[in-house]
Amino acid sequence: MSLITAYFVFLCLYLDNAYAGKKHYDRESRYMPPNTSNYCYYPERKIYDWELTPIEYCKRPCDGKPKLCHITLYIEQFTTYGVACLGCPEIMENCFKYGCISANGYPRAIISINRQMPGPQIEICQNDTLVVDVVNIMHESTTTIHWHGLRQMDGNQYYDGVPYITQCPIPPGNKFRYIFKVTECGTFWYHSHTGMQRLDGLLGALIVRCIFEPLKYLYDFDNISILIIDWTLHPARTLVSGFTIHKQNLSPETILINGRAPHYNESSQKYLPVTVFNVQHGKRYRIRIIGTCSYTCAYAIQIESHPVTIITLDGGHKIKPIGCDTVIVNAAERFDVILHANQSSDRVYLVLVEGVGNCKNVKSYAVLRYNNKTVNFKETELKYRTMFPLKYNRVRILHSFKLAMLLKQLVLRQDLKKKKQRIFVL
Numbered sequence: 383m384s385l386i387t388a389y390f391v392f393l394c395l396y397l398d399n400a401y402a403g404k405k406h407y408d409r410e411s412r413y414m415p416p417n418t419s420n421y422c423y424y425p426e427r428k429i430y431d432w433e434l435t436p437i438e439y440c441k442r443p444c445d446g447k448p449k450l451c452h453i454t455l456y457i458e459q460f461t462t463y464g465v466a467c468l469g470c471p472e473i474m475e476n477c478f479k480y481g482c483i484s485a486n487g488y489p490r491a492i493i494s495i496n497r498q499m500p501g502p503q504i505e506i507c508q509n510d511t512l513v514v515d516v517v518n519i520m521h522e523s524t525t526t527i528h529w530h531g532l533r534q535m536d537g538n539q540y541y542d543g544v545p546y547i548t549q550c551p552i553p554p555g556n557k558f559r560y561i562f563k564v565t566e567c568g569t570f571w572y573h574s575h576t577g578m579q580r581l582d583g584l585l586g587a588l589i590v591r592c593i594f595e596p597l598k599y600l601y602d603f604d605n606i607s608i609l610i611i612d613w614t615l616h617p618a619r620t621l622v623s624g625f626t627i628h629k630q631n632l633s634p635e636t637i638l639i640n641g642r643a644p645h646y647n648e649s650s651q652k653y654l655p656v657t658v659f660n661v662q663h664g665k666r667y668r669i670r671i672i673g674t675c676s677y678t679c680a681y682a683i684q685i686e687s688h689p690v691t692i693i694t695l696d697g698g699h700k701i702k703p704i705g706c707d708t709v710i711v712n713a714a715e716r717f718d719v720i721l722h723a724n725q726s727s728d729r730v731y732l733v734l735v736e737g738v739g740n741c742k743n744v745k746s747y748a749v750l751r752y753n754n755k756t757v758n759f760k761e762t763e764l765k766y767r768t769m770f771p772l773k774y775n776r777v778r779i780l781h782s783f784k785l786a787m788l789l790k791q792l793v794l795r796q797d798l799k800k801k802k803q804r805i806f807v808l
């Protein structure tokens with residue numbers, strides 16, 4: 383076993399070196415995709431580039447006609463609140479410019495995907511084949527992508543993204559094609575499985591809609607996702623170097639909701655925009671909450687004046703719909719909830735997030751507004767300061783959570799029995 387591992391590691395290192403001099407990008411053009419062949423082999427079949435559907439066309443009503451969905455992810459060393467944000471927030475539209483990742487208003491080294499953080503949201507249908515070209519244009523780090531929640535059965539294990547175990551890490555200047563059929567449906571996400579790159583922002587949502595969705599009658603729209611990212615002002619490698627005693631209870635400094643957190647500077651009167659979710663009055667929304675967080679804390683999420691109904695957990699595990707005011711997510715968990723936009727449309731509402739336990743001082747918010755109502759970020763900021771600590775009924779949450787975990791186990795056990803497959807947990 384160790385011999386095989388050693389050989390594999392050796393092979394990876396050998397490949398690392400072999401490719402070191404072969405950069406596939408140049409300084410002038412921002413992205414220079416590697417020039418590879420125009421087809422690839424996928425189980426014993428040739429897939430030509432012209433058969434691939436660009437990812438934006440894969441977001442569609444799921445009719446059971448599978449597509450080969452293609453996206454290219456450029457992994458790049460980048461920064462929050464960098465030059466693209468120049469003028470933000472005085473010139474508000476600059477905060478939304480391509481390449482401006484305003485985060486919490488401070489520059490900080492990150493790893494971006496296509497100059498976005500979180501990376502592009504991938505939306506496909508069940509039974510589509512996902513073809514993802516990951517181009518590593520970082521200067522010094524290798525990388526891999528893990529598709530969190532997908533079981534990657536039947537030959538897909540080579541695309542699980544665990545470096546040195548299921549694949550060689552992708553060296554700087556190189557491309558790797560992930561290609562696998564997605565037979566499960568539900569809310570998933572993707573992130574780097576190399577080192578602590580995930581804490582530096584290398585993550586995104588992966589939504590797989592079901593061909594047959596029995597819960598569809600519960601909602602009108604399925605186009606809101608909430609990514610909870612716990613965030614520090616310093617890159618991950620400076621945080622855990624040596625892991626000294628005073629760093630054992632690491633707590634993030636803030637929480638980014640879809641990449642944005644409030645930033646308020648009284649002396650300069652600066653209010654950064656936070657994420658705004660737009661809803662139409664009277665409609666019901668399926669909201670996909672994804673705990674893309676990394677620290678040990680859980681986070682409580684409450685949408686002001688809007689109780690929600692939880693319908694699925696951790697991907698496609700359906701539960702008996704359960705109403706609640708507060709959803710508590712731990713690292714990597716997903717909750718799909720229904721929000722009924724039936725409150726007064728004259729005002730905006732806050733989507734509040736607060737750390738639980740050790741992280742109870744970490745807070746953040748986004749805005750829920752009706753019918754494109756304009757948002758005054760100074761007003762929302764002042765209001766948000768009055769809303770904590772969040773009040774919630776822990777017993778009920780615990781109860782529904784326990785129930786959910788039980789159901790999850792039952793579902794998993796059933797699957798295992800039926801398919802007689804083994805699962806190796808790394």
Ligand SMILES: *[C@@H]1O[C@H](CO)[C@@H](O)[C@H](O)[C@H]1NC(C)=O
Nearest residue numbers: 406414415416417418419420
């Ligand atoms: C890619 O490589 C092929 C074959 O080596 C070559 O004919 C083609 O011109 C190259 N394309 C680009 C854009 O460099």
Ligand SMILES: *[C@@H]1O[C@H](CO)[C@@H](O)[C@H](O)[C@H]1NC(C)=O
Nearest residue numbers: 446508509563565592593594
């Ligand atoms: C997905 O494809 C498999 C064949 O690869 C088929 O057996 C299955 O029924 C399909 N799933 C759905 C929901 O259509």
Ligand SMILES: *[C@@H]1O[C@H](CO)[C@@H](O)[C@H](O)[C@H]1NC(C)=O
Nearest residue numbers: 487646647648649650651652
């Ligand atoms: C607030 O703004 C002032 C004036 O622009 C600046 O000097 C100060 O550093 C800022 N404070 C923070 C915490 O960003």
Ligand SMILES: *[C@@H]1O[C@H](CO)[C@@H](O)[C@H](O)[C@H]1NC(C)=O
Nearest residue numbers: 603604605606659660661662
């Ligand atoms: C969701 O989709 C509906 C209908 O296409 C649209 O009116 C609404 O603005 C969308 N909401 C968001 C948050 O994208």
Ligand SMILES: *[C@@H]1O[C@H](CO)[C@@H](O)[C@H](O)[C@H]1NC(C)=O
Nearest residue numbers: 689690691721722723724725
């Ligand atoms: C709003 O919707 C929720 C969930 O469907 C429901 O429980 C509540 O009674 C509704 N409130 C109003 C004012 O219609």
Ligand SMILES: *[C@@H]1O[C@H](CO)[C@@H](O)[C@H](O)[C@H]1NC(C)=O
Nearest residue numbers: 660661662663752753754755
């Ligand atoms: C909200 O704004 C978007 C984009 O500006 C527009 O497409 C949409 O129709 C607007 N919705 C309403 C209800 O005004």
